[in-house]
Amino acid sequence: MWDNVKQVMAPGALDPLTKELVYIAVSITNNCPYCIASHTASTPAKGMTDEQFAELRAVIGLANDTNRVAIGYGVLIDDRFQTR
Numbered sequence: 177m178w179d180n181v182k183q184v185m186a187p188g189a190l191d192p193l194t195k196e197l198v199y200i201a202v203s204i205t206n207n208c209p210y211c212i213a214s215h216t217a218s219t220p221a222k223g224m225t226d227e228q229f230a231e232l233r234a235v236i237g238l239a240n241d242t243n244r245v246a247i248g249y250g251v252l253i254d255d256r257f258q259t260r
């Protein structure tokens with residue numbers, strides 16, 4: 177498992193900070209305190225500011241809220257957004 181973590185989180189098409197932001201977003205959504213703490217702790221060294229972290233939390237909250245509304249109301253996917 178740890179080899180996979182190292183491989184996926186290594187620099188690639190996504191820079192390390194972007195990968196950490198995605199990881200934090202998923203960890204907050206899944207309510208994993210360990211992952212939230214450990215990945216948040218590593219972000220300042222990768223360039224994340226306090227302002228970016230606050231904005232990240234706002235985006236995560238918004239996405240979770242709008243996802244619940246769309247799921248709750250059974251909103252259908254617009255044809256233009258359908259996965260091809």
